[in-house]
Amino acid sequence: MPLILEKKQLSADVFRLRVQAPLIAEERKAGQFIILQVNDGFGERIPLTIADADPAEGSITLIFQRVGKTTRLLSELNEGDNIAHLVGPLGKPTHVEKVGHVVVVGGGIGVAPSYPIAQAMKQAGNKLTVIMGARNKDLIIMEDEMRAIADDLIICTDDGSVGRKALVTEPLKELCESAEKPDLVIAIGPPIMMKFCAKTTEPYAVHTLVSLNTIMVDGTGMCGGCRVNVGGEVRFVCVDGPEFDGHKVDFDNMMSRLKSYKEQEHSKSCKLDAAIKAKEAEMAQ
Amino acid sequence: MSHEMTDPETLAANAREKLESIRSREAPLTTRDRRAIERQEMPSQAPEVRRSNMCEVALGLTPEQAQIEAMRCIQCKNQPCVEGCPVRIDIPGFIKQIAEGNFQGAIDIIKQNSLLPAVCGRVCPQEEQCQAVCTVGKMAKDVDKAVSIGRLERFAADWEREQGTFEVPEVKPATGKKVAVIGSGPASITVAADVRREGHQVTVFEAFHRPGGVMIYGIPEFRLPKSIVDLEIQTLTKMGVEIKTDFVVGRTRKLTDLMKKDGYDAVFVGTGAGLPKFMNVEGENLVGVFSANEYLTRSNLMKAYEKELADTPIYPSRKVAVLGGGNVAMDSARTALRLGAQEVHIIYRRTMNEMPARVEEVHHAQEEGVVFDLLQNPVRILGDDHGCVKAIEVQRFELGEPDASGRRSPVPIPGSEFMMEVDTVIVAIGNESNPLIRQTTDGLTVNKRGNIIVDDNCKTSIDGVYAGGDIVLGAATVILAMGEGRRAAAAINEMLASKA
Ligand SMILES: Cc1cc2nc3c(=O)[nH]c(=O)nc-3n(C[C@H](O)[C@H](O)[C@H](O)COP(=O)(O)OP(=O)(O)OC[C@H]3O[C@@H](n4cnc5c(N)ncnc54)[C@H](O)[C@@H]3O)c2cc1C
Ligand SMILES: Cc1cc2nc3c(=O)[nH]c(=O)nc-3n(C[C@H](O)[C@H](O)[C@H](O)COP(=O)(O)OP(=O)(O)OC[C@H]3O[C@@H](n4cnc5c(N)ncnc54)[C@H](O)[C@@H]3O)c2cc1C
Ligand code: SF4
Ligand code: SF4
Ligand code: FES
Numbered sequence: 001m002p003l004i005l006e007k008k009q010l011s012a013d014v015f016r017l018r019v020q021a022p023l024i025a026e027e028r029k030a031g032q033f034i035i036l037q038v039n040d041g042f043g044e045r046i047p048l049t050i051a052d053a054d055p056a057e058g059s060i061t062l063i064f065q066r067v068g069k070t071t072r073l074l075s076e077l078n079e080g081d082n083i084a085h086l087v088g089p090l091g092k093p094t095h096v097e098k099v100g101h102v103v104v105v106g107g108g109i110g111v112a113p114s115y116p117i118a119q120a121m122k123q124a125g126n127k128l129t130v131i132m133g134a135r136n137k138d139l140i141i142m143e144d145e146m147r148a149i150a151d152d153l154i155i156c157t158d159d160g161s162v163g164r165k166a167l168v169t170e171p172l173k174e175l176c177e178s179a180e181k182p183d184l185v186i187a188i189g190p191p192i193m194m195k196f197c198a199k200t201t202e203p204y205a206v207h208t209l210v211s212l213n214t215i216m217v218d219g220t221g222m223c224g225g226c227r228v229n230v231g232g233e234v235r236f237v238c239v240d241g242p243e244f245d246g247h248k249v250d251f252d253n254m255m256s257r258l259k260s261y262k263e264q265e266h267s268k269s270c271k272l273d274a275a276i277k278a279k280e281a282e283m284a285q
Numbered sequence: 286m287s288h289e290m291t292d293p294e295t296l297a298a299n300a301r302e303k304l305e306s307i308r309s310r311e312a313p314l315t316t317r318d319r320r321a322i323e324r325q326e327m328p329s330q331a332p333e334v335r336r337s338n339m340c341e342v343a344l345g346l347t348p349e350q351a352q353i354e355a356m357r358c359i360q361c362k363n364q365p366c367v368e369g370c371p372v373r374i375d376i377p378g379f380i381k382q383i384a385e386g387n388f389q390g391a392i393d394i395i396k397q398n399s400l401l402p403a404v405c406g407r408v409c410p411q412e413e414q415c416q417a418v419c420t421v422g423k424m425a426k427d428v429d430k431a432v433s434i435g436r437l438e439r440f441a442a443d444w445e446r447e448q449g450t451f452e453v454p455e456v457k458p459a460t461g462k463k464v465a466v467i468g469s470g471p472a473s474i475t476v477a478a479d480v481r482r483e484g485h486q487v488t489v490f491e492a493f494h495r496p497g498g499v500m501i502y503g504i505p506e507f508r509l510p511k512s513i514v515d516l517e518i519q520t521l522t523k524m525g526v527e528i529k530t531d532f533v534v535g536r537t538r539k540l541t542d543l544m545k546k547d548g549y550d551a552v553f554v555g556t557g558a559g560l561p562k563f564m565n566v567e568g569e570n571l572v573g574v575f576s577a578n579e580y581l582t583r584s585n586l587m588k589a590y591e592k593e594l595a596d597t598p599i600y601p602s603r604k605v606a607v608l609g610g611g612n613v614a615m616d617s618a619r620t621a622l623r624l625g626a627q628e629v630h631i632i633y634r635r636t637m638n639e640m641p642a643r644v645e646e647v648h649h650a651q652e653e654g655v656v657f658d659l660l661q662n663p664v665r666i667l668g669d670d671h672g673c674v675k676a677i678e679v680q681r682f683e684l685g686e687p688d689a690s691g692r693r694s695p696v697p698i699p700g701s702e703f704m705m706e707v708d709t710v711i712v713a714i715g716n717e718s719n720p721l722i723r724q725t726t727d728g729l730t731v732n733k734r735g736n737i738i739v740d741d742n743c744k745t746s747i748d749g750v751y752a753g754g755d756i757v758l759g760a761a762t763v764i765l766a767m768g769e770g771r772r773a774a775a776a777i778n779e780m781l782a783s784k785a
Contacts, residue, residue, distance in 0.1 A: 023537050037494055042588055044596035045494075069596055085494040087531035217587070217597075220492050220533055221719055222559035223579035229570055234563060239721065253570050256672030260572045264598035 001082035002036075005059055010141045013066040014109060015075050016051075022058030024050070024088045030096060030120035031211070031243055033113075034060070034088030035219040038073040043084060046070045047216045047238075049113030050089060063112035063141070090219045091242045094120060094209075100183035102126040103175055104150075105168050105197055107133045107189020111142050113211060114188040121186075122149045129154070129175065129182070133168035133189070137161035168193065169200045176204040184209070187246060191255050198246030210246040212237045215258060228254050293328035293344055300325065300349035307356065316359045320421065324430055325354040332652040336622050339506045339590055342649055343407070346433075348388070351440040355384035357421055358432045365418040366434060371768045374398045376415060376434055383437055391441040399438075400475050400771075403446065403513045404500060405764050406439025408612075410643050414764070429644075446516065453523045457484035462781045465490060465549040467534045467722070470498020471763045472754025473555035474517055475770025476777070477526045480553075483778045488549075489521070490532040495586060498557055499755075500763070502586040503578070505616050507623070508646070511585075535725035544749060550784070551749045551777045554737060555770065558716040558755035564608065568666030569712070573600060573674035577609070577617045577713035584620050602626045602709035606677050608663055609633065609713035610640040615647060617711045618655045629655050630705070634662045634682055634695050660684070660695055664702055666710055676706045716760045734759060743773035751777055 006018040024034060028050045037043040052061035066075045077083065094117050102121045106114035111132050122128045130150040134140045135158045147153050154171045155163030164171065168189075175182055185208040187197035194210040201208045214226040214237045221239035228235055231248035235241065303322075307314070328344040329335075335342050346354060358380045366376040375394050382390035395402045409415075415434045416422060422431025445451055462485045466473045469491040481487045495501055497514040522528060534540055534556075543549045561576035563569050580599075583589040587597035605626045607618045610633035618629045631650070633640065636659050640647055651657070660682040669675045681701035684693040718735040730738045730746035736759055737752040739745055745752050753769030755761055 027537060040494070042591065042595040042597075044587070085531050087492065087494070087533060087537070089536055090533065217579060217582055218493065220559070220721060222561070223582055224561045224563070224576040225579045227570060234565075234570065250570075253672060256572055257570065259671075260600065261598040264601070 001084060002086045004077055004079055004081050004083065005057075007077070007079050010063065011139050014112075014139075014141050015064055015066070017062045017064075017074075017077075018059050019062060019083065019086065020058060021060045021086060021088075022055075024086075025053040025055045025058050025060050028053050028060065028089035029093030030116040031094030032089035032091050033219075033242065034062070034086055035090060035216065036062075036074070036083050036087075037085040038070060038077070038083060040084040043073075044070045045085075045217060045219070047090070047213070047219060049116075049211075051112045051115055053116075063109070065109040087219070090238055092240070094186075094243060096120045096124050098125040100126065101129065101180055103129045103131065103172065103182040103185045105131045105133070105172060105185065105187040105189070105193075106146075107168055107187075107193040108135075108139065109141070110189030110193070110211075111140075111146070114186065115142055115145060117186055117188075117211075118146065119149055121184075126184075127151050127180075129180075131156065131168050131171050132163075133157070133193070135159065167196075169196050172197060173200050176201055176206055182206050185246075186211075186243075191251055191258065194246060194249075195251035195255075198249070198251075202247050208246040209243045210249060211242045212244060212249065212254065213242070213258075214254060215260065228257075291326050291329040292331070293347075296326055296328050296350060297347045300347055300353055303353055304349045307353070314356060319357055319359050320424065322353060322357045324357065324433060325350040325436075327433075327436060329649075332649075332654070335507065336619075336653045339623055341510050342507050343645075345443050346436055346440045348386075348440075348444070351383050351388075351437060352386060354433050355380045355437055358384070359421060361420045365420060366415045366432075369415040369418040370398075370434075371414065371762075371764050372398045372771065374415075374438070379441065380432065380434070380437055383441060388441055388444045391437075392445045395438060395441055399764075399767065400478055401471055401517060401763065401767055402438050403442035404471070404509060404517070405767070406435050406437075406442055407509050407513075408504060408643070408762075409435050409764050410762060411435035412644050446513075451520075453520060454478065454482055456482055456524055459486070460484045460781065462486065462550045462784075463488070463548060464777060464781075465534075465543045465547075465552045466555065467540070467552065468492075468498060468555040468557055468754075468756075469496035469518070469528065470555055470557050470754060470766060471500065472557075472766040472770040472773075473498070473553065474521065475767045476553045476555065476751075476753070476774045477521050478524065479771060479774030480777055481521070481524050481526050483781070485550075485778075485781060486527075487525075488527045488529060490534050490537075491528065491530045492533040493586065494530050496528055496530060498555075502582045503613070503616070505581065505585055505620050507619065508616065533721070535721040540722060540726045540729075540750070541747075550781060551751065553770075553773055553777065554722060554745070554750065554752040554756055555754045555766070556719055556722055556756045558760040559719045560717040560735075561712070562715045562717055563712055564663065564714060566663055566665050568668055568674070571666055571668040571674045572672050573602075573708055574666060574710045574712065575600070577607075577613045577711055578716070580617055580711050581613075581620060584624065590620075590624060599624060600709060604628045604630075604707045605709040605711060606630050606632055606663070606705065606707045607711045607713055609715070610635065610642060611713065611715070612642045612646060613715070614711075614713035615642045615650050615655075617713050619646075619650055619653060621709070621711065622653055622655065626709070630658050630707075631655055632658045632661050632663060632677075632679060634660065636660060636684070662695075662697070663710075667704075674708055674710055676704050677710055678702055678704055716755075718756050718759070722756075742776035743769060744776060749780070 754766035
């Protein structure tokens with residue numbers, strides 16, 4: 001059972017874990033993810049991107065946002081605890097090559113999965129521009145890490161509390177119109193953001209990759225739960241992706257599929273909330 | 286068939302009486318007497334009860350029933366049934382032991398050829414294999430009157446398990462050689478046991494968090510209790526087989542690296558046929574359309590049927606259409622009922638006669654109220670404004686003129702399309718082979734369907750690498766997977782013995 005070596009809270013709902021996983025650390029490449037299960041009996045399997053890895057130490061780094069029951073349970077684990085199951089690295093690695101100017105757009109928690117890709121693109125000799133977006137200042141994560149590798153870093157917030165008061169698509173559009181038109185854009189974040197990034201670059205014919213975060217079960221191509229429509233064809237995100245040509249993805253279908261279990265997940269989360277509140281009340285007594 | 290006939294108490298009482306009367310006879314049973322004995326019905330949960338629980342449907346013959354059923358066997362000299370069994374179990378031999386009340390003797394005979402009798406006794410398509418050619422059935426011109434070989438096999442295996450006297454097979458002294466087994470379905474379990482017995486070190490690598498393959502994630506609890514599969518896995522562990530779950534060969538480690546970097550002397554690939562086929566009809570990506578694999582995995586492996594406890598959700602369905610006519614379709618339909626669906630339809634293009642599912646499963650599904658829409662085929666799936674399934678358009682078929690093979694194949698009736706309102710569609714039209722291993726293993730030869738090509742010894746195009754089960758055969762059966770496992774293990778053992 002993989003051991004948690006370090007835990008750090010990055011913002012109100014975002015956590016970073018360094019987890020022991022020597023084989024995965026050795027084999028993983030940028031763009032790949034793992035699937036974990038917090039507890040053995042009735043736990044759910046959830047995918048998380050490998051944000052970083054240290055093969056010498058035999059560890060990988062996961063950065064996740066607390067959004068529902070399983071990420072909540074994960075956020076309650078501490079250093080020295082074990083995660084019941086962790087399997088990977090899954091998915092196809094990012095195709096990394098020198099193309100010229102690469103723009104990486106990370107929205108919200110999407111900054112975490114975009115980091116290893118940005119890093120690999122920089123190492124391959126590309127000029128790297130990073131655009132990071134979040135609702136406000138407190139939700140910006142990994143600014144220092146990104147600043148260390150990017151030739152240019154543009155931060156946008158919805159409320160202007162830091163960086164530009166804009167959506168990430170604004171600077172992206174400007175870049176597409178500029179003399180430094182990107183040769184490749186990689187957009188990772190909420191589906192709606194990826195959809196509009198792809199829409200932004202399409203008129204300029206700038207190749208745009210998006211990393212899809214569909215619901216998954218096995219992560220090995222066995223269930224088809226992660227399927228998406230890409231250019232009219234059915235593709236499985238866990239084995240054919242997670243990266244696809246953003247100009248070809250049917251985002252509307254993907255977004256409706258993501259909501260398949262919304263009610264059930266909501267009720268699970270509420271029950272957990274109630275249980276935690278009850279426990280806190282008990283401990284306060 | 287009414288359930289009175291399968292009510293356990295009545296069946297047990299009748300059997301006790303019958304056995305008494307046979308025992309009190311002076312003369313031994315003649316063939317004629319044996320043929321006059323009626324086939325023993327399987328005690329089962331009543332349909333209206335079982336359709337709302339996940340427990341096993343067929344409860345197993347009582348010892349008296351088993352003995353009577355065994356007496357129906359006329360011990361044919363030419364043993365056609367043995368030929369009908371893919372692993373050549375000495376069927377008359379073990380049945381004779383049961384008839385004589387020597388249940389231990391029976392299971393000992395079965396185990397010489399089969400490693401998974403409790404499983405095969407339950408899930409083998411017996412009516413197409415051993416029982417299809419049974420003389421008793423032939424004489425009655427009714428395969429349903431054949432000796433219930435599968436049920437007797439199950440009885441012997443269950444009896445042994447219940448005694449708790451089960452012995453862990455002996456393992457020869459360590460040879461220092463290492464074998465990697467990829468996957469943990471019936472093919473892999475068999476290889477692991479047979480290779481380990483020779484004293485080689487064996488590691489099983491399984492992608493999922495729980496070993497057992499389709500027997501765990503696909504076939505539902507109500508047909509094959511998971512405790513039975515777990516026991517087989519425990520036996521492996523007790524023999525000293527190491528099982529590494531959460532390990533995807535090809536990703537966590539490449540197959541060739543297992544040999545090059547980790548020093549395995551041989552590898553067996555038993556990764557199954559886990560790639561769901563879809564129909565490629567309009568609307569297949571709508572919310573509420575699932576592959577049977579996903580639906581069954583959520584329910585079985587992730588235990589979603591324990592709605593209060595499990596974190597993995599399952600779609601709340603009211604009216605379900607299941608597409609397909611095999612075991613996978615039956616399992617999906619019956620699972621949907623048990624999860625609370627009010628109405629479940631099986632939509633199948635041909636007729637009952639061509640259904641590839643086991644006869645018993647079709648029968649059980651009918652008893653439970655699954656509706657069979659035969660000679661029908663989906664045209665498209667329609668969604669509502671939220672992208673969720675609201676209906677399926679279906680076209681009717683009729684049987685056309687016999688083709689070259691003499692089979693009348695279904696042809697669509699033009700203009701016969703109609704709409705059926707459903708909120709869930711489960712696609713159960715089969716599985717192809719998972720491409721992960723072949724994509725990540727240089728030099729591994731596969732056929733055009735992606736199945737690994739092997740020789741008579743289950744050896745692949747790479748030295749030291751063997752394969753068997755569904756990854757070689759395409760979606761097949763547990764017993765065939767096991768049979769291949771035996772063959773592969775023998776070849777691996779021989780190969781390792783020849784290497785000093
Ligand atoms: C390849 C891949 C890589 C991912 N990498 C990361 C990562 O590095 N960090 C991270 O925080 N998250 C990542 N995700 C998303 C993460 O898997 C989900 O947030 C997680 O499954 C939610 O589980 P939960 O039980 O906490 O929430 P749930 O109770 O399941 O869901 C809570 C809410 O989140 C939505 N949701 C459910 N599943 C997803 C999903 N897959 N993506 C987006 N929203 C979802 C639901 O609609 C619901 O509104 C990734 C997803 C994929 C497919
Ligand atoms: C729903 C359903 C019902 C069925 N009903 C019957 C029945 O009634 N009777 C019958 O005889 N047959 C039935 N079958 C078919 C039968 O289950 C299969 O033929 C049999 O299980 C095949 O065995 P196998 O050993 O080849 O592989 P599987 O049982 O498919 O096991 C393969 C295992 O390998 C693992 N794996 C795959 N890739 C990797 C990898 N890269 N690394 C590590 N592990 C990997 C998988 O997770 C899986 O656990 C049914 C199948 C299904 C799906
Ligand atoms: S293993 Fe299957 S085919 Fe062979 S005897 Fe048993 S039930 Fe019949
Ligand atoms: S064919 Fe039937 S009757 Fe004959 S030996 Fe086999 S099981 Fe017995
Ligand atoms: S998660 Fe099951 S096929 Fe992709």
